[in-house]
Amino acid sequence: MLSYLHRYHAGNFADVHKHLLLSRVLAALARKETPFCVIDTHGGEGEYDLCCDEARASGEAAAGVGRFLSLPDPPEAARAYRNGVADGRFYPGSPLLALRLMRPADRLLAVELHPRAYQELRRALRGDPRAHLHRRDAMEALLALVPPAEKRGVAVIDPAYEVKDEYRAIPAAVAKAFARWRGGVYFVWYPLLPEARHEILLSSLAEAGFPEVLVSEWHRRGPGEERGLYGSGVAVVNPPWRLDDEAAALFGWLEAAGFGGRHVLRRIGGGA
Numbered sequence: 583m584l585s586y587l588h589r590y591h592a593g594n595f596a597d598v599h600k601h602l603l604l605s606r607v608l609a610a611l612a613r614k615e616t617p618f619c620v621i622d623t624h625g626g627e628g629e630y631d632l633c634c635d636e637a638r639a640s641g642e643a644a645a646g647v648g649r650f651l652s653l654p655d656p657p658e659a660a661r662a663y664r665n666g667v668a669d670g671r672f673y674p675g676s677p678l679l680a681l682r683l684m685r686p687a688d689r690l691l692a693v694e695l696h697p698r699a700y701q702e703l704r705r706a707l708r709g710d711p712r713a714h715l716h717r718r719d720a721m722e723a724l725l726a727l728v729p730p731a732e733k734r735g736v737a738v739i740d741p742a743y744e745v746k747d748e749y750r751a752i753p754a755a756v757a758k759a760f761a762r763w764r765g766g767v768y769f770v771w772y773p774l775l776p777e778a779r780h781e782i783l784l785s786s787l788a789e790a791g792f793p794e795v796l797v798s799e800w801h802r803r804g805p806g807e808e809r810g811l812y813g814s815g816v817a818v819v820n821p822p823w824r825l826d827d828e829a830a831a832l833f834g835w836l837e838a839a840g841f842g843g844r845h846v847l848r849r850i851g852g853g854a
């Protein structure tokens with residue numbers, strides 16, 4: 583039974599971290615002329631009205647995208663994301679943000695299982711011919727959809743981790759997908775919570791034998807300071823060339839600009 587709805591959390595500090603990094607992966611893919619494919623396995627609702635009751639009740643967006651948009655002098659690497667979210671009221675989720683940063687010949691395959699989220703996603707993508715929607719299970723879809731015809735692209739894997747087994751199931755599915763599509767980038771988000779279940783996911787990714795796994799974490803607070811989400815993590819399997827340098831510079835700016843929190847970047851596994 584799916585109960586998670588991202589509308590409570592849209593535009594929070596974790597979305598800023600995740601979507602900023604995703605914007606750099608998409609920029610790297612767009613450096614070559616040939617089209618690429620984005621497979622978004624947990625599409626969510628696509629677009630979020632930050633004035634809706636749920637978003638106002640949580641108030642998380644103010645300290646996330648609200649704070650981000652108030653920061654002066656963003657570097658060039660932050661511009662694409664900043665332009666994508668500049669509206670301030672309607673926040674684009676990962677599929678819509680990807681479409682905003684993709685080119686006419688690139689393709690989006692967006693997967694969502696929750697009936698209400700799926701309906702919202704369909705509405706948000708508004709018949710964009712580059713977008714193809716799937717109402718099916720995320721990991722089943724990932725394995726069915728790789729390799730995409732383009733051979734180049736990224737799988738964005740952003741579960742709600744309502745099912746605790748996902749910390750093991752996700753890296754296992756990524757390993758199977760990688761065996762079929764070795765050229766793909768796999769962008770896996772995870773929450774930093776005091777229970778530290780993300781360590782299961784990271785050790786599985788580290789032991790899976792991928793050539794390279796880059797880990798970017800935004801630590802808003804220390805793990806023991808309060809209950810709940812204290813940070814946001816992304817493990818990138820097969821990162822694009824120089825994503826590490828770009829992430830270090832971009833999130834170094836975010837730290838210095840006073841967004842709140844600090845960035846931790848490292849490699850895990852065989853390429854560490």
Ligand SMILES: C[S@@+](CC[C@H](N)C(=O)[O-])C[C@H]1O[C@@H](n2cnc3c(N)ncnc32)[C@H](O)[C@@H]1O
Nearest residue numbers: 624625626675676694695696699719720740742
């Ligand atoms: C964190 S939200 C995704 C947010 C989105 N990626 C973004 O960045 O805007 C997770 C989504 O995954 C969906 N979901 C959860 N389990 C799923 C499954 N097994 N298959 C497909 N979608 C699932 C939920 O309904 C929810 O909309």
